Amino acid sequence: MYTRILKPPHRKSFFLFGPRGTGKTTWLKTQFPQALYFDLLNAEVYNDLLARPHRLAQMIPETWQDWVVLDEVQRVPELLHEVHRLIESRHLYFALTGSSARKLKRGEVNLLAGRALTSFMYPLTAEELGRDFKLSHALRFGHLPLTFQEHDPKRYLESYVTTYLREEVQQEGLTRNLGAFSRFLEVASFSQAQLLNISTVARECAVHRKVAESFFSILEDLLIAARVPVFTKKAKRRMVMHSKLFFFDAGIYRALRPRGPLDTPEDIDGAALETLIFQEVRAINHYYQFGYEIFFWRTANGQEVDLVLYGPRGIIGIEIKRSARITDEMFKGLNVFMKDYPM
Structure with a gap:
């Protein structure tokens, strides 16, 4: 424990x-x-x-x-x-x-x-795990406590998704169309750490946009997912208006995300890493009462900073990359952001 x-x-x-x-x-x-x-x-x-x-x-x-x-x-x-x-x-x-x-x-x-x-209460943080923190485990199974106790954490996460998410929705009477909701969960997982286009998700689920919106509201009410808004305070450039979607734990995201022969490890692991950083930042910000609001920043022409923390302590831009090499190109969005918001 x-x-x-x-x-x-x-x-x-x-x-x-x-x-x-x-x-x-x-x-x-x-x-x-x-x-x-x-x-x-x-x-x-x-x-x-x-x-x-x-x-x-x-x-x-x-x-x-x-x-x-x-x-x-x-x-x-x-x-x-x-x-x-x-x-x-x-x-x-x-x-x-x-x-x-x-x-x-x-x-x-x-x-x-x-x-x-x-x-x-959020999933375990790296600080709480101490020496038990391993990036490989975090990206595959996330940080729910039982993933560190179960013999088969992958099966536990699959059970969480099928048993808890779907049955909880059914028992609480949150939607009558459980089949559409199950399809929605899989489709929504492709939006993880991405701009959320509800109309696109609705079309791929074959439901009306209002139904898809209600499904996203269910995820938020069950504390399973969160929408992160774009940072537009005193914006000097034209910004995107869509929010980003994050399931609350990298392991839950991996359990929901279908994987096929055309997927590359970078496709899934990149979103898993961004999820891990998001859940870590959100937990630490709350536990230590730092008072930051969490945003991301993206211009209409594609310049982006993955996470932006804004609060009484100032502004922090966070760029998240999964790569064996660090290049100047990776910081292009962050450099543009710093010109608009010197830190």
């Missing part, structure tokens, strides 16, 4: 969001070993609290003063009413985890505004 960088807030209730399998539950049990724990993936607990959310108060002893953990709280959003009341009336501290923000977006989270902080 690896020591995570993320630290819990001091005596303050909080939400902990993150994709399934990133280690939220393990982290909580390490940080709060004495907490009263309710696992909403447990059918008995789920059914009981779904039918009678008010029973939560009865299940917490009157004299209880330690933490209360609600794992996968998005499964019963109505519990947040009760959590809100218990924070106010009994001054309890709650840790609320979620692997989906979709149901909680429907106004329920606002009940806890100001009473619960929000934090995120």
